[in-house]
Amino acid sequence: MKRKKMIYSILLVLLIGFILFFYQAFNGNPISKAYSKNVLGTYLNNNYPSKEFRIDDGVYDFKFSQYIFEVVEIGSIKDSDGGLKKYEFNVSGFIKPVVNWDGIYYANLDEPLMEKLGQEAAKEIEGVLKEEVPSVHSVEIQIEVLKGKLDPATSWNKNLSLEKPIQMHIVLDSTNQTTKDVFDDAKKIQNIIESEGYKYDYVNINGNGFDNKYSDGKDDRGYVKFAISFEKDTKLQLNDVEEFDQ
Incomplete structure (x- = not known):
């Protein structure tokens, strides 16, 4: 009886681990998301120190294993609809996240x-x-x-x-x-x-x-x-x- 319970427990742990693995593969995880958001905040402060931003909640792009964040420039006015300027930023990497797409940079190319x-x-x-x-x-x-x-x-x-x-x-x-x-x-x-x-x-x-x-x-x-x-x-x-x- 104890042997069966042990086997069931192991199978349950494996099943939970399997589910968590695939969930993370397609949705990311709260820890890496928060870390990536923090890396993006530092990047914005270093590269655009004269501007103020709000980083909205990001989404995980499982195809490219990266987080996509919408960044709003506080105090700006977007000419087309009168709203604040918004830019897309992508952050990839689990151990050492880096910004691999800077929406502000690309929006300002000549x-x-x-x-x-x-x-x-x-x-x-x-x-x-x-x-x-x-x-x-x-x-x-x-x-x-x-x-x-x-x-x-x-x-x-x-x-x-x-x-x-x-x-x-x-x-x-x-x-x-x-x-x-x-x-x-x-x-x-x-x-x-x-x-x-x-x-x-x-x-x-x-x-x-x-x-x-x-x-x-x-x-x-x-x-x-x-x-x-x-x-x-x-x-x-x-x-x-x-x-x-x-």
Whole structure:
């Protein structure tokens, strides 16, 4: 009898633990939520000391394992409906939570100037790369600039003071390339942008086919055959190239 009770008790504990595990996986828990909210409060005080905020109750996003908080700027007026300005902030991490989405920062980006500078940078970098890497098909550059930091008429140059290092998306014409060819071109690209002094934190390279194998010929971006990416100071290896089944 005692043995049965012990087995039932163990099963009950396991069942409760199982339920709590899945509840936390989909809903978070009060302790980590409070900790994340406190981390966000500190972040707001450090980054926006002249403003006052109210952090509303957050919700748990189980897909990305993060808490989403709505932050209200006290004393502000939102032009569209007359209410206070509200921003979304995301906080992720259980042991050491960090803010990975700052709604105030993104709301204040100068998108027209970012687009202008991005196009100018892409044209320059594409020209530089093609001199040594003929397979380069196109280049897109992501640049972030806050409103008021630069004159709207500012032209691109690699010594501009930006909010973050640039990010690059490069497409190669890999119609007739092998994995090794893409790897060699990626290493050349890495060496060029380093030697030219471009300040970047991430580069993504897609090796695309342009033989219209999977398109009607109207899409000049082709289809992805290979992909490789790297951050600053990454030592590339041949197995970093991902090959897609064709």
